[in-house]
Amino acid sequence: MRLTCPHCGARALEEFTYRGDATLRRPAEDAPHQAWVDYVYLRDDPAGYHSELWYHGVGCRAWLVVIRNTLTHQIKSVSSAVASPAPNKSDS
Numbered sequence: 400m401r402l403t404c405p406h407c408g409a410r411a412l413e414e415f416t417y418r419g420d421a422t423l424r425r426p427a428e429d430a431p432h433q434a435w436v437d438y439v440y441l442r443d444d445p446a447g448y449h450s451e452l453w454y455h456g457v458g459c460r461a462w463l464v465v466i467r468n469t470l471t472h473q474i475k476s477v478s479s480a481v482a483s484p485a486p487n488k489s490d491s
Contacts, residue, residue: 446469
C-alpha cells in the first residue's frame with residue numbers, strides 16, 4: 400500500500416504512522432463521566448470507507464486525513480488534516 404502525501408507525493412506506507420479514527424470528537428471538559436468512558440474505550444470497527452488520521456513522520460511531518468476502505472485497503476483520498484473539514488461518520 401502506498402499513500403500519496405499532498406506535500407511529498409506518493410510514498411511507501413513505512414513512512415507513515417496510523418494514528419486513529421478521524422471522526423472521533425473529544426467530549427466537552429464538563430461532559431459526564433460516561434461520555435469520557437465512551438470516548439476512551441468504545442470504538443467502531445467499520446467495514447468500508449472510513450476517515451483515518453495518519454502522520455507522515457519520515458517525510459514532511461504532516462498530519463493527514465486518509466479515506467480508506469477497511470476491507471480492501473483501497474485509498475479514496477488523502478488530504479492535509481489542517482485543510483480538511485471535520486469529517487462526519489456519515490461522510491465515510
